Amino acid sequence: MKKSKVSSLVAIILVSMIILSGCSSNNKQDRKVSEEKIFKIGISQLAEHPALDDTRKGFEDGLKELGVNAEIIYKNAQGDIPNTVSIAQKFSADNVDLIFAIATPAAQSAKQATSHIPVLFSAVTDPVKAEIVSDWKNVGGNITGTSDMAPTASQLKMFKEINPKIKTIGILYNTSEANSQVQIEEVMELAPVEGLEIVTVGISNVNELPQAISSIVKKVDALYMITDNMVAASVELMSKVAIENNMVTVSAEETQVKGGLLITNGLSYYELGKQTAKMAKEILIDKKDVSTIPVERAEKTITTVNQKTLKALGLDEKLHLFENAIKVEE
Missing domain, CATH: 3.40.50.2300 (Response regulator)
Incomplete structure (x- = not known):
């Protein structure tokens, strides 16, 4: 009888170890998949000039520093607003993981193009008056970002x-x-x-x-x-x-x-871009809901x-x- 109980106990321990081992393996695998996942990010930039270029560079450098593996698809509208519409629609059709819109017209077009893909913006002065978000704190949708409102x-x-x-x-x-x-x-x-x-x-x-x-x-x-x-x-x-x-x-x-x-x-547009990259990590890696992330202003001047x-x-x-x-x- 005692031998039978011991055998049963050993069997239970072995099964438990196998289950725990399997769970541990799965957790490691999940972390590995998360680390290895390459996120597809579409960048829509209104035009080429130093401030907007610095914003993009800061964003891309920030992603790397934060360990966000990303395939960047960069499109420049060359100052033409209808081009921002086409770019946003293409990103939406391609179902990218996130859209980063640089400057107000690019952000407005991205908002119109999708209601399900997360959108971040930067180099936007007043996103409420531009009708990009409902409120600075309660953005109320799939879009948020950083403002370049000057002091x-x-x-x-x-x-x-x-x-x-x-x-x-x-x-x-x-x-x-x-x-x-x-x-x-x-x-x-x-x-x-x-x-x-x-x-x-x-x-x-x-x-x-x-x-x-x-x-x-x-x-x-x-x-x-x-x-x-x-x-x-x-x-x-x-x-x-x-x-x-x-x-x-x-x-x-x-x-x-x-x-x-x-x-x-x-403000530094490069630093503003890096600040926006932190928000991208929160959305893509930490799985934070876009609608809960307030619009931010530059952290320093x-x-x-x-x-x-x-x-x-x-x-x-x-x-x-x-x-x-x-x-x-x-």
């Missing part, structure tokens, strides 16, 4: 800190870009607090830029460049004209300073000054604002 108030303060005599600020913008309208409204609201008046000139295509720049510098004391995709593509021209007219330029983000504008206290432009304008390099800034040159 406008601190940027406007820079004008008087550099030259107290500055009174009028010029802004060029694309009349059909929703992000630009949002930023101009904010600038108009904040400018009087800093004792500044705003002059705006709208353009509808890039060919109008040279004449618009030549026109606006005759009406203002300094220039402010917002995160407008069309205008940002001509940052070198704006810098050249501003320097020729001995005019201070403040920008909304650092790539514009690298392109020749004087100074910013702004950086004061950056273009050393070459600073010298060309003959400004005092010992000014506190310049001394504590990161120095870059074209």
